[in-house]
Amino acid sequence: MSKQRDYENIPGTYVYDAERGRIGYALNMFCMSLNKAENRDSFRDNEAAYLDRFPVTTEQRRTVLARDWLGMLRVGGNIYYTIKIAFCDGLTFQDVAGKMSGMSKEAYAQMMLAGGRSPDGNRYLDPTATETPHG
């Protein structure tokens, strides 16, 4: 990218910006196709053959077939799109969120019931950066 973005120091966050929009287009458009029931059936029948219809990269293809949810984000996946693969699998947003954050389904659900992940200590990649809570 042409310049440093001030959101890049937010930890564990993949902002779907121009750079990701550029590299992720084909992957996300594959996901978009899963809005149609007949395409969902085709994908379930033969995932690899279905993916051949889209100009995705080798790594994008791998992340889809492996259900590597974090990996998809790293190669330009947008969560509103990649979640459609999870819907095909009968998974929920919370299932996938737990997997991305490396927690068991139970631990993640419990964290949410207890009020969610705290922003404290999760605002900056660099832990020495100044914490500036919103008033």
Added chain:
Amino acid sequence: MARIVAGIATSHVPAIGVAMDKGTSSNPYWQPLFEGYKPAQKWLAELAPDVAIIVYNDHASAFSLALIPTFLIGVAAKFPIADEGFGPRPVPAVIGHPELAWHLAESLILDEFDMTIANEMPVDHGLTVPLTVTCGAPAAWPFPVIPLCVNVVQYPPPTGARCYKLGQAIRRAIDAFDEDLRVVIYGTGGMSHQLQGERAGLINRQFDTAFLDGLTKDPVALTKITHTEYMREAGSEGVEMVMWHVMRGALDDQVTEVYRHYHVPASNTAAGLILLENRSPA
């Protein structure tokens, strides 16, 4: 003359729609959330608006990355329910208000807001969950709806300040419409939540509470929150709260908070709802 009588802001978490559609809204997980919606439903039924403008974002349903309108208005007579990847929600189709919608489109564009105009589009949970939250599960929605979409999926969304100004322009357009219509406007999305990455599940009650307070006390100050601050403080998807500014901008400077409801969690999200009435005689 048409006039805006009230504003509603609410989260539009898809799981809330699923809970209603699958009949699980009274189970122990969902009951506290849905219980808190009852006063809003009663209030809205008594208010009985003639038409609603619902400001929301499409989630890869009507629009893909092939075409990304920053601001869009739906002028159709009817909007079907979208299949978002798990079949359409079993809710009534949304009836539009083409006459007012076209008036809004013309007025906004001539007022320097370059709206995209949609004659055909399905609507997704971003629009139907707010209807569920405020109207329950009727056989038909109780009023026509004008969908107004804001891009928040591809960075950058429009700024909060721009959204607020769009709301002000909507207000001017409504005030200039000849028919005697009572209009409510919804701002939807939020509150704090992050659906992606290792930081998924982030919730910031302090931020959300200050935001709810600020809507009445000092909405202009809220419009200065940057996208990065939303994402850092309220989660990457918390930036959806820019859409609440459209609603707020369309109201009087002075409003009365009628009711609020805040509950964690609704799946991955802090679900917030607030009802605001104009202080000028309605």
